Amino acid sequence: MHPYRTHTCGELRASHAGSTVRLSGWVHRKRDHGHLLFLDLRDHYGITQCVIDTSSPLFAVATGARPESVVTITGTVVIRSPDTVNAQLPTGEVELRIEDLAIDSMADILPLQVAGDADLGEDVRLRYRFLDLRREKMQRNILLRSQVIASIRRRMVEAGFVEFQTPILTASSPEGARDYLVPSRQHPGKFYALPQAPQQFKQLLMASGFDRYFQIAPCFRDEDARADRSPGEFYQLDFEMAFATQEDVFAAIEPVLHDVFVEFGSGRQVTPPPFPRIPYAESMLRYGNDKPDLRNPLVITDVTDAFRGGGFGLFARAIEAGAVVRAVAAPGAASKPRAFFDKLNDWARAEGAGGLGYIIFAGGETKGPIAKNLEPARIARLQEVTEVSDGGAVFFVCGKEAEAGKFAGVVRERLCDELGLREADAFRFLWVVDFPFYERNPETGQIEFSHNPFSMPQGGLQALESMDPLAIRAFQYDIVCNGIELSSGAIRNHRPDVMIKAFAIAGYGEDEVQRRFGGLFNAFRYGAPPHGGCAPGIDRIVMMLANEPNIREIIAFPMNQQAQDLLMGAPAEVEPTRLRELHLRLDLPKPKAVGANRGDAGG
Numbered sequence: 001m002h003p004y005r006t007h008t009c010g011e012l013r014a015s016h017a018g019s020t021v022r023l024s025g026w027v028h029r030k031r032d033h034g035h036l037l038f039l040d041l042r043d044h045y046g047i048t049q050c051v052i053d054t055s056s057p058l059f060a061v062a063t064g065a066r067p068e069s070v071v072t073i074t075g076t077v078v079i080r081s082p083d084t085v086n087a088q089l090p091t092g093e094v095e096l097r098i099e100d101l102a103i104d105s106m107a108d109i110l111p112l113q114v115a116g117d118a119d120l121g122e123d124v125r126l127r128y129r130f131l132d133l134r135r136e137k138m139q140r141n142i143l144l145r146s147q148v149i150a151s152i153r154r155r156m157v158e159a160g161f162v163e164f165q166t167p168i169l170t171a172s173s174p175e176g177a178r179d180y181l182v183p184s185r186q187h188p189g190k191f192y193a194l195p196q197a198p199q200q201f202k203q204l205l206m207a208s209g210f211d212r213y214f215q216i217a218p219c220f221r222d223e224d225a226r227a228d229r230s231p232g233e234f235y236q237l238d239f240e241m242a243f244a245t246q247e248d249v250f251a252a253i254e255p256v257l258h259d260v261f262v263e264f265g266s267g268r269q270v271t272p273p274p275f276p277r278i279p280y281a282e283s284m285l286r287y288g289n290d291k292p293d294l295r296n297p298l299v300i301t302d303v304t305d306a307f308r309g310g311g312f313g314l315f316a317r318a319i320e321a322g323a324v325v326r327a328v329a330a331p332g333a334a335s336k337p338r339a340f341f342d343k344l345n346d347w348a349r350a351e352g353a354g355g356l357g358y359i360i361f362a363g364g365e366t367k368g369p370i371a372k373n374l375e376p377a378r379i380a381r382l383q384e385v386t387e388v389s390d391g392g393a394v395f396f397v398c399g400k401e402a403e404a405g406k407f408a409g410v411v412r413e414r415l416c417d418e419l420g421l422r423e424a425d426a427f428r429f430l431w432v433v434d435f436p437f438y439e440r441n442p443e444t445g446q447i448e449f450s451h452n453p454f455s456m457p458q459g460g461l462q463a464l465e466s467m468d469p470l471a472i473r474a475f476q477y478d479i480v481c482n483g484i485e486l487s488s489g490a491i492r493n494h495r496p497d498v499m500i501k502a503f504a505i506a507g508y509g510e511d512e513v514q515r516r517f518g519g520l521f522n523a524f525r526y527g528a529p530p531h532g533g534c535a536p537g538i539d540r541i542v543m544m545l546a547n548e549p550n551i552r553e554i555i556a557f558p559m560n561q562q563a564q565d566l567l568m569g570a571p572a573e574v575e576p577t578r579l580r581e582l583h584l585r586l587d588l589p590k591p592k593a594v595g596a597n598r599g600d601a602g603g
Contacts, residue, residue, distance in 0.1 A: 001022055001074075002022060003072075004022070004024040004072055005022050005023050005024045005072070006021045006022045006023075007021050007022075007023060008023070008043055008044070008045035008046065009023055009025045009041050009042055009043040009045055009046050009047055009048045009091070010043070010045030010046020010047070010048075010090060010091060011045065011046070011091075012048055012077055012091050012094050012096070013090075013091070013093065013094065014079060014093045014094060016077045016094065017077050017078060017079050017094060018076065018077065018078075019076070019077050020074065020075070020076055020077075020099075021074070021075070021076075021077055021096065022072065022073070022074045023041055023043075023048060023050075023072070023073050023074075023096065024043065024070070024071070024072045024073075024104070025041045025042050025043035025070070025071070026041070026042050026043070026068050026069070026070055026071075026114075026134065027039060027040075027041065027042075027065050027066065027067050027068060027069045027070075027071060027107075028040040028041065028042035028047055028067070028114070028115050029067065029115045030063075030065075030067065032063070034054075035053055035054050036051055036052070036053050036054075037051070037052050037053075037054075037059065037062055037063060038050070038051050038095075039051070039052070039062055039065070039073075039098070040115075041071070041073060041096075042134075044139070046089070046090060046091060047089055047091065048091045048094075048095070048096055049080075049086070049089075049091070049092075049095040049096070050073050050075065050095065050096040050097075050098050051095050051096070051097060051098065052097075052098040052101070056098065058098065058100070058101045061101055061103065062098065062101055065101075065103055065106070066106065066107045066108070066109070066110075067107065067110060067113075067114070067115065068107040068110055068114055068131070068134070069103055069105060069106050069107040070103075070104040070105040070107075071101060071102065071103050071104060072101070072102045072104055073096060073098055073100070073101050074098075074099055074100040074101075075096045075097045075098045075099045075100070076096070076097045076099065077094050077095075077096055077097075078094065078095060078096075078097055079093065079094055080092070080093060080094060080095055110131065111124060111127075111128050111131070112124055112125065112128055112131055112132065114131055114134045114135055122552070122560060122561075123560065123566060126552075126558070126559075126560055126565075126566045126567060127566040127567060128567075129556075129557055129567045130567070133556065137553075138553070140546075141542070141546050141548065141553055141554045142554070142556050144264065144542060144545060144546055144554070145538075145542045145554055145555075147264065148260060148264055148538070148541060148542050148545065149216055149538060151259075151260050151263060151264070152216070152237055152256060152260055152538075153216065155255075155256045155259060155260070156214045156237070156239065156256065159212075159252060159255075159256065160211075160212050161212040161213065161214040161239055162210065162212060162213060162214070163213075163214055163215060164202075164205060164210075164213050164214075164215055165215060166195070166198040166201035166202065166205075166215065166217065167195070167201065168194060168195065168218070169182060169192040169194070170192060170193055170194075170195050170201075171192070171193055171516075172191075172193040172516075173193070173195070173196060173199060173200060173516075173517075177196055177221040177222065177223045178221065178222035178223060179193040179194065179196065179220075179221075179222065180193065180194040180220045180221075180222050180232075181193055181194075182194065183582040183583075183584055184582075185581055185582055185583075188582075188583035189583065194220035195217075195219060195220060196219055196220065196221050197217070197219050197236070197238065197535060198215065198217050198219075198238050199452075199454060200454070200517065200519065200520045202215075202238060202239075202240040202533060203240065203454065203492055203494075203520060203523070203528075203531065204519060204520065204523055205240065206240055206241075206242045206492075206494075206528065206529060206531040207494075207523035207524070207526075207527075207528040207529070208523075210242070211241070211242045211243075212239070212240075212241050212242070213238075213239060213240045213241075213533075214237065214238065214239035214240075215237075215238045215239075216235055216236075216237060216238075216538065217235065217236055217237075217238040217535070218233055218234075218235055219233065219234055219235070219236055220232065220233050221233075221234075222563075224561075225559070225560075225561040225562075225563070227549060227550050227551065228484060228540055228543065228551050229551060230539060230551050230552060230555055230558050230559065231559050231561070231562075231563040232559050232563055234537060234538075234539050235537075235538040235539060236487070236535040236536060236537050236538055237256075237487075237535060237536045237537075237538060238533070238535045239252070239253070239533050239534060239535070240531060240532070240533035241531060241532060241533060242529040242530075242531045243529050243530055243531070244491070244530070244531060244532050244533075245491065245532070246433070246475055246477065246491050246532065248532075249477075249489060249491070249532050249533060249534055250274065250275070250431060250477075251273075251274075253479070253534055253536070254273035254274060254275055254429075255273055257429065257479070257486075257536065257541075258270055258271070258272065258273055258429075260541070260545075261427050261481075261541075261545065264545045265427060265545060267425070268425045268426055268427055269425065269426040269427065270426075270427045270429070271294075271427065271428050271429040271430075275429040275430050275431055275479070276294070276429075276430040276431070277430070277431045277433050278292070278430055278431070278432055278433070279432075279433055279434040280432055280433065280434050280435045280436065280473075281434070283432050284405055285300060285302060285405065286299045286300050286301075287299065287300060287409055287412065288300055288326075288405050288406055288407070288408045288409015288410065288411075288412055289406070289409045290432050290435075290478065290485075291432070291478065291480045291483055291484065291485045292430070292432075292480065292483065293413070293422075293428070293482050293483030294428035294430055294482075295422045295423035295424075295426055295428050295482060295483075296412065296413065296416040296421065296422055296423075296483075297416075297421055297423075298328055298329065298330065298412045298415060298416055298421065299328075299329075299412070300326050300327065300328055300405070300408045300409065300412055301326070301327045301328075301329070301385055301386045302324065302325070302326060302327075303325050303326070303327040303382055303385055303386065303396070304319055304323075304324045304325045306325075306378050306381045306382050306385065307319060307325050307374075307378070307398075310374055310375060310378050311373050311374050311375050311378075312370050312373045312374045313373070314398070315357075315370075315396070315398050318398050318399070319398075322400065323398055323399055323400060323401075323404065324398070324399070324400075324401045324404050324405075325396055325397070325398045325404070326396070326397045326398075326404050326405060326408035327382065327385075327386050327394050327395065327396050327397075327408075328394070328395045328397075328408060328411050328412050328415060329386040329387060329388040329392055329393075329394050330388075330392055330393050330394070330395060330415045330419060331388070331389065331391070331392040331419075331421075332391060332392060332419060333360070333392055333393035333415075333419060334360045334361060334362040334390075334391045334392055334393055335362075335391065336393075340418070341358055341360075341368075341393075344356050344358075344395070344414070344415075344418070347414070348407075348411070351407070351410065353397065353399075353407055354398070354399075356395055356396070356397070356411065357369065357370045357395070357396040357398070358370065358393050358394060358395045358396065359371045359374075359379065359382065359393065359394050359396075360393045361383060361388055361389070361390050361391065361392055361393065361394075362390065362391060363390070364390065366379055368393075370396065382394060395411055395415065397411060426482075427481055427482060427544070428481065428482055429479065429480070429481045430479075430480050430481075431477050431478070431479055431480075432477060432478045432480060433476075433477045434458070434473045434474075434476075435450060435451045435473065435474055435476040435477070435478075436450045436451075436470065436472070436473060436474070437449070437450065437451070437455070437457045437458075437469070437472040437473060437474040437476075437502075438450055438469040438470055438472060438505065438506065439470070440470065446506075446507060447469050447470075447505055447506055447507070448506055449506050450474075451474060451476045451488065451490070452474075452476055452488065452490050453502070453503065453506070454490070454492050454493055454499075454520070455474045455475060455476045455490035455491065455492060455493060456474065456475045456490070456491045456492060456493045456494070456498070456530075456532075457472050457473070457474050457475075457493075457498070457502060458472065458473045458474060458475060459472065460495075460498060461495070461497055461498050461501060464498065464501045464502055464505065465501065469505050474490065475490055475491035475532070476488070476489070476490040477489055477490065477534075479534065479536060481544065482544065484540055484544065485540075486536045486537055486540055486541060487534050487535050487536035487537060488534070488535065489532065489533055489534030489535060490532060490533075491530070491531075491532035492530075492531050492532055492533075493524075494524060494528040494529065494530055494531060495524060495528075496521055496524040496525050499513065499517075499520075499521060499524060500513060539551050539554065539555060542554040
């Protein structure tokens with residue numbers, strides 16, 4: 001007999017009754033019934049109930065085994081009586097009569113319980129992550145992640161993509177976030193950067209003659225944590241295609257994403273390919289952001305003209321000063337009590353808006369402060385433009401274009417949830433396309449790349465030489481699902497003359513371009529194919545499939561929100577000898593004086 005196990009803890013069934021077996025695992029839970037001790041034994045595969053009575057010489061040993069101790073149990077499989085069958089367990093028809101028990105590793109008193117759902121907070125969970133990972137939900141999530149990656153890898157290979165690995169130690173690149181820097185011992189004063197993405201390398205692979213590349217790529221960005229973004233590192237399905245148009249990229253990745261979400265989506269509906277394409281400008285107008293949740297049926301409408309010069313003076317005067325008015329029609333809202341509208345108005349003020357105006361359409365009549373001061377013809381025009389039916393209401397946001405559009409997007413989401421309109425059990429995909437190539441920095445006034453500096457501008461060199469930079473659109477696209485951006489991608493620039501001109505508009509001289517991106521620039525000089533790709537985020541995909549609100553629930557060893565690894569103690573101080581080897585001297589910020597910035601709160 002094997003020294004540790006003949007079966008797993010999730011394997012035994014009624015057909016094994018009468019067999020002598022050996023199991024090894026963790027003591028999940030113990031229940032003392034006086035003359036009987038029940039011990040639930042858990043391993044990676046499941047739980048088996050084991051039982052021992054007081055007549056056994058091993059009873060004291062079993063009693064002394066603390067929860068999470070690792071034990072090996074040998075015994076006979078017996079059928080449970082009908083009234084003790086546990087239908088919640090696959091092994092629930094049987095139990096193991098303990099005939100031999102050895103403690104392989106005794107556990108100390110636990111800082112957190114593995115059995116049960118008690119949550120002692122993120123810091124405790126991450127400090128003792130090896131215990132947290134033993135929990136059923138965490139085991140399920142991490143296994144799901146592995147299965148999703150395996151499925152994606154298989155589907156990409158079947159689609160003709162070849163897996164490559166790109167360097168981890170590389171040069172800094174303007175990807176839009178801070179680099180993690182690694183000092184070089186052999187080259188004093190110089191630093192490697194951990195890649196924010198394999199952007200330049202995958203383009204170099206295309207210039208090297210490979211046709212379809214992919215990689216489950218680790219990426220590193222020194223940025224703050226969010227619920228859908230882990231600080232430090234993340235993984236993405238990075239892929240690139242030679243001689244490809246934007247539609248070719250879409251056609252390649254849509255079946256992969258669709259089939260993975262169907263495979264692991266637990267019956268939830270998934271948008272079939274081809275996914276909808278929504279231009280960036282339309283997305284900003286109709287949804288108030290560039291990652292709309294299409295489960296929300298509400299849309300935003302521009303109704304500025306309906307209020308221009310009209311009787312509702314507050315909006316009319318604001319429009320004369322350059323404001324716009326955005327409207328969100330809410331079907332069925334007319335049946336809500338006055339308190340519903342007052343609560344929304346108070347909420348809007350708490351969000352920093354002046355309030356939330358509205359018109360109610362009910363029984364052929366209109367109600368609300370705006371309706372009392374606006375001409376009937378204008379009200380009729382509003383009803384026509386917003387397509388609100390009788391029994392609905394229209395809510396209005398007035399302000400400068402950017403602010404009004406953004407807040408209207410927030411109002412759209414709030415109304416959807418208040419009215420219970422969001423589609424349930426569905427994954428709704430779309431592409432946001434035609435992003436602006438440049439944007440103006442609001443603080444410096446400088447023209448900057450708005451998305452990806454290595455993208456091809458629509459219109460190519462001619463557009464760069466003849467158009468207002470802020471009017472140029474790029475072959476850039478985001479894939480969005482349920483309001484979460486899964487990926488950014490682009491058809492890449494593959495010409496050195498376009499690269500020089502594009503960077504010049506953003507303030508980079510040709511010498512700096514060649515210095516910072518010399519590898520890519522030189523590759524373009526010697527013949528590079530048109531190419532493009534995308535990089536859906538693995539972490540976010542798994543988070544959605546697991547129906548988890550926080551990305552740290554699907555990563556085995558994540559950092560906390562302060563970018564600390566509490567389990568391994570990183571980041572950590574470095575010995576002075578190591579700093580000398582690296583030719584580094586610390587210039588740390590001075591600690592604040594005791595009592596500084598204490599304020600006047602008192603108490």
